[in-house]
Amino acid sequence: MKKTNPVLQATEMIMRVLLTVCGLAAVGFVVVITGYLVVSGIPAIRQVGLIEFLTGTVWKPSQDQFGILPVILTSVLGTFGAILIGVPLGLLFAIYLGKMAPKPVYQVLRPTVDLLAGIPSVVYGLVGMMVLVPFVREVFHVADGVGLFSSIIVLTVMVLPSIISVSETALKAVPHEYEEASLALGATWNETVFKVTFPAAKSGIAASVVLGIGRAVGEAMAIMMVCGNVANMPSLFSSVRFLTTAIAGEMSYSSGLHRQALFSVALILYCFIMLINMVLNFFLKKKEK
Amino acid sequence: MKAKKILAIAAAALLAVSALTACGNTTDGSSGSSASDTSASDSSASDSSASDSSASDSVSQLGGSVSTDGSTSMEKLMGIYQEVYTELSGTTINYNPTGSGSGITAVTEGRCDIGLASRDLKDEEVEAGLTGHVVAIDGIAIIVNPENKVADLSVDQIKQLYTGEITDWSEVGGDAGEVVVIGREAGSGTRDGFEEVVGAADACQYNQELTSTGAVIAAVASNPNAIGYASLSAVDDTVKAVTVDGVECSEETIQSGTYAVQRNFNMVTNDNAELSPEAEAFLNWALSAEADEYVREAGCVPVKH
Numbered sequence: 066m067k068k069t070n071p072v073l074q075a076t077e078m079i080m081r082v083l084l085t086v087c088g089l090a091a092v093g094f095v096v097v098i099t100g101y102l103v104v105s106g107i108p109a110i111r112q113v114g115l116i117e118f119l120t121g122t123v124w125k126p127s128q129d130q131f132g133i134l135p136v137i138l139t140s141v142l143g144t145f146g147a148i149l150i151g152v153p154l155g156l157l158f159a160i161y162l163g164k165m166a167p168k169p170v171y172q173v174l175r176p177t178v179d180l181l182a183g184i185p186s187v188v189y190g191l192v193g194m195m196v197l198v199p200f201v202r203e204v205f206h207v208a209d210g211v212g213l214f215s216s217i218i219v220l221t222v223m224v225l226p227s228i229i230s231v232s233e234t235a236l237k238a239v240p241h242e243y244e245e246a247s248l249a250l251g252a253t254w255n256e257t258v259f260k261v262t263f264p265a266a267k268s269g270i271a272a273s274v275v276l277g278i279g280r281a282v283g284e285a286m287a288i289m290m291v292c293g294n295v296a297n298m299p300s301l302f303s304s305v306r307f308l309t310t311a312i313a314g315e316m317s318y319s320s321g322l323h324r325q326a327l328f329s330v331a332l333i334l335y336c337f338i339m340l341i342n343m344v345l346n347f348f349l350k351k352k353e354k
Numbered sequence: 355m356k357a358k359k360i361l362a363i364a365a366a367a368l369l370a371v372s373a374l375t376a377c378g379n380t381t382d383g384s385s386g387s388s389a390s391d392t393s394a395s396d397s398s399a400s401d402s403s404a405s406d407s408s409a410s411d412s413v414s415q416l417g418g419s420v421s422t423d424g425s426t427s428m429e430k431l432m433g434i435y436q437e438v439y440t441e442l443s444g445t446t447i448n449y450n451p452t453g454s455g456s457g458i459t460a461v462t463e464g465r466c467d468i469g470l471a472s473r474d475l476k477d478e479e480v481e482a483g484l485t486g487h488v489v490a491i492d493g494i495a496i497i498v499n500p501e502n503k504v505a506d507l508s509v510d511q512i513k514q515l516y517t518g519e520i521t522d523w524s525e526v527g528g529d530a531g532e533v534v535v536i537g538r539e540a541g542s543g544t545r546d547g548f549e550e551v552v553g554a555a556d557a558c559q560y561n562q563e564l565t566s567t568g569a570v571i572a573a574v575a576s577n578p579n580a581i582g583y584a585s586l587s588a589v590d591d592t593v594k595a596v597t598v599d600g601v602e603c604s605e606e607t608i609q610s611g612t613y614a615v616q617r618n619f620n621m622v623t624n625d626n627a628e629l630s631p632e633a634e635a636f637l638n639w640a641l642s643a644e645a646d647e648y649v650r651e652a653g654c655v656p657v658k659h
Contacts, residue, residue, distance in 0.1 A: 194576075195572075196574070199576055208579055209579075210563065302559050317426075319541045
């Protein structure tokens with residue numbers, strides 16, 4: 066047996082340790098953040114009571130009333146609305162981009178979509194506040210343009226890029242033979258795309274939806290400028306507050322139980338995102354089998 | 355291929371720029387005037403500190419630094435203090451604009467020398483050993499859209515507008531239109547100050563709760579039916595400040611106390627901890643008549659000595 070070079074062996078060892086440390090660091094961050102959120106989020110929930118915290122409808126920190134049901138419902142409905150509009154729109158765009166667009170058009174559109182993804186969220190919020198909100202007020206003849214409707218529009222625009230680019234990549238990855246076989250069997254182009262390519266790219270498309278939901282649930286800055294930020298029960302044209310904007314909006318001036326309650330809101334938001342990820346991962350794995 | 359990519363990016367950039375300039379026009383009033391405000395106060399601050407060289411004799415040259423933490427409403431005042439006082443005494447003033455609540459917490463926990471609060475201390479805070487020193491008075495202007503015909507409101511009308519008892523502008527002499535009530539987020543010093551003064555604490559029915567004075571002004575400027583409140587120093591031409599009970603919101607009326615909606619700017623010290631000599635010198639200077647002109651520069655009203 067040939068004796069291996071000790072220097073080589075040493076570098077091998079060092080690299081192994083280094084990679085393990087890096088891997089553990091990523092896990093470590095998640096553990097630390099989770100731990101911190103749980104530790105700082107539990108006290109207020111204990112004091113207010115979990116049921117009252119989750120089902121209470123009045124948020125008045127100065128009177129120690131902390132009910133976040135309207136905020137939870139707003140986050141759910143806002144995300145749902147953005148996905149409801151964003152997914153079909155994004156998928157159709159992805160089909161056009163991946164299957165129909167002539168090469169020169171593709172080469173302009175694809176970088177544009179990527180650019181859209183790179184616009185900072187505060188810019189979306191600013192344009193929303195200055196252009197969308199007055200527009201909604203004029204068109205729908207309401208007193209104020211802020212609310213769930215404007216928030217959903219802004220969120221839709223924000224989730225589009227991730228849905229488009231991930232599902233377009235998934236559609237492109239479907240082997241050509243599938244489509245050619247389908248066409249050769251006499252299926253029309255429409256049938257081929259929607260009944261062959263689509264199901265074959267299902268897991269990639271589902272991943273794009275997960276990404277979209279993640280972005281919509283977690284967005285704070287952009288919708289803070291168009292939602293009005295009052296903890297009302299969700300309605301399209303009156304002020305609403307999201308889980309994220311509740312935290313971002315009040316953290317700077319809060320103190321005492323109010324601050325602890327905001328950490329509890331963060332904990333709820335965190336559980337939310339975990340739940341969504343777990344449910345979708347479950348479906349993805351199930352379909353792969 | 356590469357050239358096309360660059361072309362696409364350039365086209366998108368062009369779009370973005372044109373969109374931004376469009377936005378720029380609508381916000382021009384506020385950003386433009388605030389920029390000129392600061393430059394004006396900057397130049398006058400340096401002028402006055404030059405002419406005030408005799409006054410600097412009374413300020414001991416301690417050097418060192420003082421850390422302050424708190425109210426964002428006091429940012430303008432602190433900015434001027436930082437510049438002027440450093441020149442007078444060589445002491446560096448550090449200012450961390452975190453909000454009144456955070457500032458009080460910071461001084462309680464000893465994380466800063468002086469806390470800044472744009473509201474008076476609560477009883478429990480005084481019991482905990484904190485002392486508030488009023489260094490300036492801030493007038494809270496009640497602002498409406500320039501298109502709004504209403505020019506005067508009573509404190510009671512303001513209260514009713516904010517609590518939702520009055521929901522249409524025609525009830526207070528304006529054109530018919532649903533009132534859009536705009537204010538600050540829970541915990542904000544301006545909100546606490548306003549609600550307390552008009553007697554609507556925790557009873558306000560807001561249409562929008564915004565997180566900065568600038569955002570409130572922008573929102574009122576963009577909605578003809580909106581009403582909002584903001585520090586007098588922050589109000590610009592994009593909105594109209596109404597008179598309250600016939601009294602205009604101005605420095606004179608605030609100092610004389612005839613203008614109803616006003617609040618105190620406090621420097622908060624912790625009695626349980628010894629104040630550093632630098633911090634004490636700064637506090638004494640801020641409380642003296644010497645600081646009055648800088649208070650005025652900041653758009654606030656000095657306290658009567």
